[in-house]
Amino acid sequence: MPNHPPQNLTIATTGASGSIFLRQLLLAVENDARVQTVNFIASDSGLRVLAEELGIKGRANLVRQILVGERTKTSVRTTPNNRSKIQEQSNADIGANVASGSYPADAMIVIPCSVGTLARIANGIASHLIERAADVSLKEKRPLVLCVRETPFNKIHIRNMYRAADAGATVFPLIPAFYYRPASLDDMAREFAYRVLAHLGLPQPNSFRWKD
Numbered sequence: 001m002p003n004h005p006p007q008n009l010t011i012a013t014t015g016a017s018g019s020i021f022l023r024q025l026l027l028a029v030e031n032d033a034r035v036q037t038v039n040f041i042a043s044d045s046g047l048r049v050l051a052e053e054l055g056i057k058g059r060a061n062l063v064r065q066i067l068v069g070e071r072t073k074t075s076v077r078t079t080p081n082n083r084s085k086i087q088e089q090s091n092a093d094i095g096a097n098v099a100s101g102s103y104p105a106d107a108m109i110v111i112p113c114s115v116g117t118l119a120r121i122a123n124g125i126a127s128h129l130i131e132r133a134a135d136v137s138l139k140e141k142r143p144l145v146l147c148v149r150e151t152p153f154n155k156i157h158i159r160n161m162y163r164a165a166d167a168g169a170t171v172f173p174l175i176p177a178f179y180y181r182p183a184s185l186d187d188m189a190r191e192f193a194y195r196v197l198a199h200l201g202l203p204q205p206n207s208f209r210w211k212d
């Protein structure tokens, strides 16, 4: 873990259900001034699920489509040259910045993480950028958070979660809390995203805190 809040994040999304969690995470980092750079990677299956769950149409302007969705009317902060700090990288481009340990990425989140991507990460199969960047995170001893989503789990999934955790990843399953009584699905997903960010040293000012 860096001794400063992570400034350079890698966020990947894969073909598991839970696109609203990704949207809330991207909204939070886009509006968090501590985060300077986000490299965003979506697998082809991730794009398919985004289409099913958020009505995303194709890869064009993907980040903007996710951030300013038809259900979420939130203003999006941009840099002075009007570019989002979230830059998309192609999952096929194993020569992209985050494929190298020399690139100063601080932490990586896979949300949602399919059990297929979990399996590849847990077994060192780094044939696409998402798995390669995760592999680099582990070898460089940088935080890697895997928001795994499947139900029920078979023994292969459970073994792979163990293997990933044993290699240094945090298995952070897409299991939201209910004790703060979320008012909506977006509210539930936002609190979950805030928990992920707090885990990485980016606590969010408006997050729910349990009171004694």
Ligand SMILES: Cc1cc2nc3c(=O)[nH]c(=O)nc-3n(C[C@H](O)[C@H](O)[C@H](O)COP(=O)(O)O)c2cc1C
Residues within 6 Å of the ligand: 013, 014, 015, 016, 017, 043, 044, 045, 046, 048, 049, 052, 113, 114, 115, 116, 117, 118, 149, 150, 151
């Ligand atoms: C609508 C939809 C929902 C899916 N939900 C899940 C899921 O929750 N978890 C999962 O592991 N796979 C799920 N899948 C299957 C994966 O997308 C599939 O195994 C894919 O090959 C994963 O590829 P990726 O890991 O490269 O993104 C879903 C597929 C679709 C079309």
